[in-house]
Structures are given as structure tokens and as C-alpha cells.
Amino acid sequence: MNYPLLSRNDQDAIDALKDSYGGASNISSTLRERRQTDTRKRILDEKGFGEMIADAERLVQEFSKIEDFEQQASPAYRTEYGIATAQVSGFQGAAVTHRAMQRMAESAESTETCWVPSEFISVVALSENYVYSGDLLATLTMAENIMGASKFCSTNLIGCPLPSERFARLERVTGKSFETRDLGDGTEQIILKNMGTAFGNLGGVEVANDNHLVYLDGVIRAAMETGNDFFLNPSWSSIVAACYLGRDIPNLQFKISMLLSTQNLMQFRMLLNIMAEYLRDDKTTPIYEVNIGNGVSPENFIRCAEELGQSGIKGVSLAAHLRINPDLGMPDFDWTEHAFTVLESGTDLTFKYESDGTSRELDTMEAYFMSEDERAQVADKIGDVIYYKSLRASKDGREMMRRGIRTRFGAASYRGDAPADPTHAELELAGAD
Numbered sequence: 001m002n003y004p005l006l007s008r009n010d011q012d013a014i015d016a017l018k019d020s021y022g023g024a025s026n027i028s029s030t031l032r033e034r035r036q037t038d039t040r041k042r043i044l045d046e047k048g049f050g051e052m053i054a055d056a057e058r059l060v061q062e063f064s065k066i067e068d069f070e071q072q073a074s075p076a077y078r079t080e081y082g083i084a085t086a087q088v089s090g091f092q093g094a095a096v097t098h099r100a101m102q103r104m105a106e107s108a109e110s111t112e113t114c115w116v117p118s119e120f121i122s123v124v125a126l127s128e129n130y131v132y133s134g135d136l137l138a139t140l141t142m143a144e145n146i147m148g149a150s151k152f153c154s155t156n157l158i159g160c161p162l163p164s165e166r167f168a169r170l171e172r173v174t175g176k177s178f179e180t181r182d183l184g185d186g187t188e189q190i191i192l193k194n195m196g197t198a199f200g201n202l203g204g205v206e207v208a209n210d211n212h213l214v215y216l217d218g219v220i221r222a223a224m225e226t227g228n229d230f231f232l233n234p235s236w237s238s239i240v241a242a243c244y245l246g247r248d249i250p251n252l253q254f255k256i257s258m259l260l261s262t263q264n265l266m267q268f269r270m271l272l273n274i275m276a277e278y279l280r281d282d283k284t285t286p287i288y289e290v291n292i293g294n295g296v297s298p299e300n301f302i303r304c305a306e307e308l309g310q311s312g313i314k315g316v317s318l319a320a321h322l323r324i325n326p327d328l329g330m331p332d333f334d335w336t337e338h339a340f341t342v343l344e345s346g347t348d349l350t351f352k353y354e355s356d357g358t359s360r361e362l363d364t365m366e367a368y369f370m371s372e373d374e375r376a377q378v379a380d381k382i383g384d385v386i387y388y389k390s391l392r393a394s395k396d397g398r399e400m401m402r403r404g405i406r407t408r409f410g411a412a413s414y415r416g417d418a419p420a421d422p423t424h425a426e427l428e429l430a431g432a433d
Contacts, residue, residue: 004277005274005277006241006244007191008241010241011244012196013174013175013176013210013213013219014174014213014216014241014244016019016173016174016175017173017174017216017220017245018220018245020169020173020332021220022106023033024248024249024314025404026221027058027223027224027249027252028249028250028251028252030049030223030224031206031223031224031227031229031249031251031252032227032251033227034223034224034225034226034227034228034248035144035227036227037141037145039227040137040140040145041053041141041145041280043134043137044134044137044141045212046134047056047133047137047138047326048134049094049134049138050159050200051276052098052142052386052419053146053164053177054095054144055098055127055139056101056141056142057100057146059101059102059105059107059131060101060146060147060412061105062105062108062218063104063105063108063115063116063147063225063412063413064107064108064113064114064413065113065114065394065413065414065415066409066414067129067215067251067412067414067415067416069398069401070145070401073398073400073401073402074293074406075402076161076404077404077405077406078404078405079181080346081343081344081346081404081405081406082342082343082344082345082346082347082348082349082405083249083343083348083349083405083406083407083408083419084339084343084348084349084350084351084357084400084405084407084408085118085119085153085317085348085349085350085351085365085396085407085408085421085422086115086117086118086119086350086354086373086393086394086397086408086409087117087118087119087120087121087319087351087353087408088117088119088120088121088257088352088353088386088389088390089120089121089122089123089352089353089354089366089395090121090122090123090354090382090386090389091120091121091143091152091366091371091378091386092367092368092375092379092386092387093122093123093124093130093135093139093372093375094121094124094134094135094138094139095134095137095141095311095375095376095379095380095383096375096379096382096383096386097138097142097143097383097386098383099380099382099383099384099387100383100384100386100387100388100390101142101386102322102383103145103383103387104116104387104390106385107391108235110197110206112391112394112395113394113399114387114390114391114394115147115393115409115410115413116147116148116390116409116410116411116412116413117149117154117389117390117393117409117410117428118150118151118154118409118410118418119150119151119350119351119352120143120151120153120406121153121155121232121255122139122148122152122153122154122155123155123365123368123369123386124136124155124368124375125155125156125157125160125369125373126154126155126156126157126160126218126221126222127161127162127370128162128163130372131221131222131225131226132225135169136154136222136225136228137225137227138228139150139152140226140228142415146412147404147410147411147412148196148411148412148413148418149410149411150395150408150410150411150418150421151230151288151289152228152230152423153230153231153232153255154222154228154230154232155230155231155232156208156215156218156219156222156231156232156327158192158206158218158238158432159189159190159191159355160189160218161183161188161189162187162188162189162206163186163188164182164186164187164188164190165388166217167180167188167214170213170217172215173239174213175196176213178190178209178210178211178214179191179209190211190214193206193208193270194206196291205234205235206235207235207237212237212238212240212241212430213241215233215235215238215241215242216238216242216245216419219231219242219245219252219323220364223252227250228255229252229253230253231253231254231255231289232255233254233256233257234256234257234260236260236274237261239254239260239271239274240257240274240277240278240433241273241286242254242280242286242287243275243278243285243286243287245286245319246286247278247279247280247286248280249286250280250284252286253286253287253288254270254286254287254288255287255288255289255290255291255319256269256271256287256289256290256291257291257292258291258292258294258321260293262291262292262293262296262304263292263293263294263295263296264296264300265303265304265307266298268290268292268304268307269307270373270406271290272308272311275287275311275313276318277312279313282314283304283312283313284314284315285311285312285313285314285315285316288316288317289317289319289350289425290304290316290317290318290319291319291320291321292304292318292320294320294321294324294329294333294335296320297338298338298341298342298345300349301342301349301409302321302342302345302347303319305318305334305342305347305348306344314423315419315423315424316333317348317350317422318348318350318421319349319351319352320335320338320342320349320350320351320352321333321335321348321352321353321354322334322335322336322339322352322353322396323336323354323355323356323357323389323392324354324355324362325354325355325365326355326359326363328365332357334357336396338352338401339351339396340400340403340405343400343405344403344405346424348422350394351393353389353392353393355389356385356391356392357386357390357392360384360385361381361385361390362378362382362385363385363428364386367382368382372378388399392408393409395431396411401410406419407419408421408422
């Protein structure tokens with residue numbers, strides 16, 4: 001006997017939440033409008049970020065270009081190999097991102113140039129200030145509109161303190177109740193009971209009872225305020241809820257964290273079943289990317305890709321950490337040669353960096369869970385960490401190119417058009433994207 005993942009009552013609560021924001025069509029159109037460069041720049045100028053954005057536009061003109069390397073190295077790309085997409089984690093807000101841009105621009109004059117990753121990941125709690133002050137919007141504008149990142153993934157941590165009215169509104173809309181603690185000054189916080197930290201157990205793995213609705217509410221608000229369209233999702237229940245929520249919001253997407261421990265094919269098939277239960281009519285899913293766990297062999301990574309292809313589910317990419325910081329796993333973790341095995345088999349791979357492989361100050365998860373005041377004080381140091389991760393991605397990307405593997409970096413690293421996203425190329429041709 002098969003049991004539905006969401007009851008009718010669960011679905012009604014999510015539908016009511018979505019309707020409270022004007023419904024799927026309004027969420028989608030507002031999100032789309034908030035991604036426009038002119039719209040973002042106008043809002044940021046009003047919020048006091050105009051000078052930073054103007055400087056970012058100046059800095060990007062100094063970035064090195066991949067065509068220069070190709071002219072010098074003359075790589076012979078092999079169509080039978082997979083496509084490698086560069087991804088870097090830790091873009092912790094506007095000041096950090098701006099500092100990384102400064103370092104990227106400086107590298108253009110060095111012997112080891114730094115290219116813009118194609119995909120950015122950020123683990124900053126979606127606090128009221130971060131979402132509504134312009135900090136997140138400025139980060140997105142620099143990443144997406146100026147540097148040309150194809151994806152910017154934010155993280156909604158359900159343990160983030162919020163105004164009490166956020167929880168009261170959510171209870172009124174959905175008919176559910178949430179166990180919170182009063183923090184004073186009109187703010188509350190979901191009570192986390194299993195290894196709970198201030199901002200959620202390792203990014204929100206603990207999603208008890210109906211707390212997935214807190215996750216979805218934060219995602220919708222950030223999407224409609226800033227145009228952020230891609231969110232990290234580390235919990236099984238919130239993945240199910242996100243797949244249901246996003247069925248009729250085609251421009252809202254989610255990434256599966258490696259914290260789910262998709263370390264083997266059984267767990268990967270569980271994800272395929274979740275996606276398949278709430279698949280869109282065009283066979284796409286709100287899940288854009290699955291970060292396969294660090295323990296997976298290259299052979300099993302390839303098998304995951306094969307089973308994904310056999311499933312008929314479209315538009316999903318698979319990612320692997322090449323380097324991780326020590327508090328995410330074993331010291332000296334290095335999956336680089338495994339990545340070559342995967343790519344040379346003909347399998348596409350998003351190659352991700354939690355670290356550049358060198359022990360550096362703030363190259364830890366500590367930087368992910370700092371308060372906003374603490375982060376502001378060390379923004380330059382965190383920005384340097386991001387630069388070194390991006391530099392490591394660039395070095396590995398150049399070696400991939402020398403071996404005949406096609407790579408994807410951010411659009412600002414090209415004079416011409418950046419390579420198309422291999423997971424969405426078929427959908428764009430069909431006009432379904």
C-alpha cells in the first residue's frame with residue numbers, strides 16, 4: 001500500500017499560504033519583475049547601496065576573460081565528455097560579495113586569474129534585516145545582474161528569529177500552530193529540540209511538525225521582495241512541501257543539500273520518488289539541483305545520473321563537493337580526480353567548493369552562522385575566503401579545459417555569451433523554460 005507524502009490537510013495549508021500572497025501567478029510575476037536589473041538598481045539606490053553597485057559595475061569591467069586562456073591553451077573540447085559547472089559556497093551578503101569582486105578584479109593582472117563561478121551559494125539566515133534592508137538584494141544584483149551568475153542559492157533557516165507577527169499571520173492563514181520562544185522586542189523563534197543552534201540544526205535539518213510552513217513562508221517572502229529564485233533545502237519534509245508549492249511557480253527552484261546524506265542510490269531514489277509525486281506537466285520539478293553526499297564513489301555518482309535520466313524527470317543537475325572545510329567532513333578531502341572520472345564518462349557535473357583545500361581563517365561553518373554585526377566586522381576576511389575558493393575553481397576549471405572538458409563559469413568571465421545550462425537546454429529549445 002502506498003501512502004501520499006502530503007495529506008489533503010497538508011496540501012490545503014500550503015495552498016492557503018500561497019493564496020495569502022496572491023496565488024502562484026502573482027508570486028511568479030512579482031519574482032520575475034524583481035529580477036530586472038533596472039528595478040533592482042532603483043530599489044538599491046533608495047536603500048543606500050547605489051555607490052556599492054556602481055563600484056561593482058566598474059570592477060566587473062576589469063575581470064579576466066576565459067577566451068584569453070582558450071586562445072593561449074587551445075583546448076580541444078570533446079563532445080563525448082560531460083559539461084562541468086563551477087559552483088562556490090559562502091557568498092555571505094553584500095559586503096562579502098563586493099570584497100570578492102575586488103579580489104577577482106585584481107587577479108586579472110596576475111599569472112593566476114580568477115573567474116566568476118557559474119553558481120553561488122549563500123548560507124545567511126533570511127532575517128528581517130537581511131531580506132528587507134537591501135543587503136540580500138545588493139548581493140543578488142552583484143552576483144546575477146553584474147557578474148552573470150546563472151544561479152544564486154539562498155538558505156532559509158527555520159530557527160531564524162522573526163517578528164512575532166510573522167508567526168501569528170502564518171497561524172491565521174494555515175490554521176496550524178507553531179511552538180516558539182519569546183525573545184523579547186516583539187520577536188520569536190521556532191524551538192529546536194535536537195541539537196538546535198541559534199539559526200537551526202545545521203541549516204534547518206530539524207523540521208518538526210508543521211514547521212515546513214515556516215520554511216515556505218520565508219522562501220516566498222524573500223522571492224517576492226528580492227527576486228531570489230533558488231533556495232537550499234536540507235530537510236526531507238521541506239523538500240516534499242517545496243515540490244508541492246512549486247508545481248505551478250515555474251521560476252521558483254530548490255537545491256538539495258548534501259546534509260540530507262544522499263550517499264547511496266537508495267537515498268537518491270527516495271528523492272526521485274518525491275520529485276515524481278509532484279512533477280509539473282512538462283516533466284520538470286521545482287528541484288533544480290541535488291548535491292550528492294561526500295561519501296559517494298564516482299561510479300555511484302554516474303549511476304545516480306543514469307537513473308535520473310531513466311526517470312524522465314527534466315532539468316535537474318547533480319553536484320559534488322571537490323573540497324570541503326574541515327567541520328563539514330574529513331581533513332584534506334579532495335574529490336577532484338573523481339570529478340574527472342565522472343566528466344570523462346560523459347556525465348555532467350556541477351563541481352562545488354566549500355573550501356579551497358587550504359586552512360584559512362574563517363574558512364569554516366562559523367562564517368555561516370555569525371550574527372550580522374559580527375559578519376560586517378570580518379566581511380573583508382570572508383570575502384578573501386570566497387576569492388580563494390573561486391580561484392581554486394578557476395584553476396581546476398582550466399585543467400578540465402586542458403583535458404577537453406567543457407566548463408561553465410559566470411557570464412562576466414566571457415567576452416561572448418556564457419555556455420548554456422546543460423540541464424535546461426532542451427527545455428529552452430522547447431520554449432518551456
